Amino acid sequence: MKKLILIPLMIALVTSLNSCSSDNSSSENYPYKVRMTDDPGPYSEVNVDIRSVQVTGAGGQTVTLNTNAGIYNLLDFANGADTLIASSTLHDADVSQIRLILGSNNTIVLDGVTYPLSTPSAEQSGLKLQVHQTLMADIDNSILIDFDANRSIVQTGNGTFKLKPVLRTVVAAISGNIEGSITPAGTLAMVSAVSATGVVYTSNADILTGGFRITGLPPGTYTLTITPVLPFLPVVQTDVVVQAGASTNIGVVVF
Numbered sequence: 001m002k003k004l005i006l007i008p009l010m011i012a013l014v015t016s017l018n019s020c021s022s023d024n025s026s027s028e029n030y031p032y033k034v035r036m037t038d039d040p041g042p043y044s045e046v047n048v049d050i051r052s053v054q055v056t057g058a059g060g061q062t063v064t065l066n067t068n069a070g071i072y073n074l075l076d077f078a079n080g081a082d083t084l085i086a087s088s089t090l091h092d093a094d095v096s097q098i099r100l101i102l103g104s105n106n107t108i109v110l111d112g113v114t115y116p117l118s119t120p121s122a123e124q125s126g127l128k129l130q131v132h133q134t135l136m137a138d139i140d141n142s143i144l145i146d147f148d149a150n151r152s153i154v155q156t157g158n159g160t161f162k163l164k165p166v167l168r169t170v171v172a173a174i175s176g177n178i179e180g181s182i183t184p185a186g187t188l189a190m191v192s193a194v195s196a197t198g199v200v201y202t203s204n205a206d207i208l209t210g211g212f213r214i215t216g217l218p219p220g221t222y223t224l225t226i227t228p229v230l231p232f233l234p235v236v237q238t239d240v241v242v243q244a245g246a247s248t249n250i251g252v253v254v255f
Helices: 002-026 120-124
Strands: 030-039 045-057 062-064 070-073 083-090 094-102 107-110 113-118 127-134 141-148 153-157 160-163 167-170 176-183 189-195 200-204 211-217 220-228 235-242 247-254
Touching: 030 045, 045 083, 094 141, 113 160, 127 141, 127 167, 141 211, 167 211, 176 220, 176 235, 189 211, 200 211, 211 220, 235 247
Parallel strands: 030 141, 176 247
Antiparallel strands: 030 083, 045 062, 045 070, 045 094, 045 107, 094 127, 107 113, 141 167, 153 160, 176 211, 189 200, 189 220, 220 235
């Protein structure tokens, strides 16, 4: 009888331990933050009305993050500055897509005049970014969404503009930056970095300080071109090396 009693008890104990082990592995937490930055463009303001941020896991489940909804001037977050727009704790280690849902109060300011930006698709289905990011448990995971204001705004007529966002996601640990400055300050200049495979990344020098920063570059060697307005001529630097998790400072470029 003792043996008959002991065996069921052992089975129950093993089942209980397996159940506990399974519960622990499925209840891991993945703190997640979505930040936003901008590659500046030739505007005084680019105002984007962010209503919510959603992420989709590898299994297709969509979660709406705790979103700091509001109207953001993208040019406040240029040349390395960024802001937190959403955060939450996920229970899926894999993020396959991020979606930004925009409201209707999107505008640009050009030469002191405010123009509306039409974004019909973003208001309904959202701006979708494919991510394929694997998170780590119980640490702050984050991703940076980089707007390219140079290429995101299309003039469709006299005084009418459309927002066709050019976005990319940046994981800081696996990418690097190029930064520097130009002189004289106050000179309008576009900065472009071209990879060895021909991929182009752009930014603009800050009109007040002359500083610039191109973020989220895959490690590799780049050709950097700084193109000011006339009468200044472009300056080209070749073999600019970018390393993961680091910033390459090229110093001051004199026109």
